[in-house]
Amino acid sequence: GFYYVTSMLCGLPTPLTDVQPDTTGGKIMDIIIAIWSLAVAGTIIGVVAGMSFITRLVESGEAKFAKKKKPSRDDDETFEQMDSVRETAEIGNGVTALEKQFRSQNETLAKILATVSAKKAK
Numbered sequence: 001g002f003y004y005v006t007s008m009l010c011g012l013p014t015p016l017t018d019v020q021p022d023t024t025g026g027k028i029m030d031i032i033i034a035i036w037s038l039a040v041a042g043t044i045i046g047v048v049a050g051m052s053f054i055t056r057l058v059e060s061g062e063a064k065f066a067k068k069k070k071p072s073r074d075d076d077e078t079f080e081q082m083d084s085v086r087e088t089a090e091i092g093n094g095v096t097a098l099e100k101q102f103r104s105q106n107e108t109l110a111k112i113l114a115t116v117s118a119k120k121a122k
Contacts, residue, residue, distance in 0.1 A: 005030075009037045 003016040008030070021027045048054060 005033060008034060 001019070004019055004021075007015040007017070021030050
């Protein structure tokens, strides 16, 4: 039972044992233990993530990574650089660049279609 519960709590794709609960009571206990473990794990993760030490650690790691990161390409339209939501700004810049490329491709396709239509009309 110990190995089954441990592999279930850890979410192992290959269980530590082939033994599984057979009785209805065993299956109910399995469900109760699974719910309890998810609640405890969620609580621990929430408490640890809310600690100011962890928040400062994450922010300092992001700042160091941002210093080492190569500058991104220059776009005609760029989003304002935001310290707390840097990734959102980078995604926005990428979306803007994609929109610009799609507009350019759309204009090129429209010119091609106009030329083909003009040739067919002759």
